[in-house]
Amino acid sequence: MLLDDAYFAVRSWRRRPAAAAIAIATIAIGIGAATSIYSVVDGVLLRPLPLPEARRIVAIMQTYPRWRGNQILASMWDHLPLSQPEFRDLARMQTAFSSVAIWTGGGNVHSIDDRVQ
Numbered sequence: 001m002l003l004d005d006a007y008f009a010v011r012s013w014r015r016r017p018a019a020a021a022i023a024i025a026t027i028a029i030g031i032g033a034a035t036s037i038y039s040v041v042d043g044v045l046l047r048p049l050p051l052p053e054a055r056r057i058v059a060i061m062q063t064y065p066r067w068r069g070n071q072i073l074a075s076m077w078d079h080l081p082l083s084q085p086e087f088r089d090l091a092r093m094q095t096a097f098s099s100v101a102i103w104t105g106g107g108n109v110h111s112i113d114d115r116v117q
Helices: 002-015 017-046 065-069 084-093
Strands: 101-103 109-111
Touching (some): 002 017
16 A cells, blocks of 8 residues: 555656656655754753853843733733842842842853942
């Protein structure tokens, strides 16, 4: 049964080589796209950060409760990052964390282990 199907497929490909090439290329592109997407998801989302005790990392965001009433601002009322001056104040006053750093979004991480100047 399987050999008959394989023989029929090869016979069909010989009759229409352009359609066979398009089908094979489509399957190859699909497999390649799925593989690349999985590689990105695996590297970014599934693997832990290459840091000691990565589970203890937290993100601190600002909240503006008065924005809840505004339809435009309500979706981001608790997702605003800290500004650099606010971060420096937090780093200077905090006692709960062993180390504090800020990510600027451009791939740069600035640490304030020496305590803020």
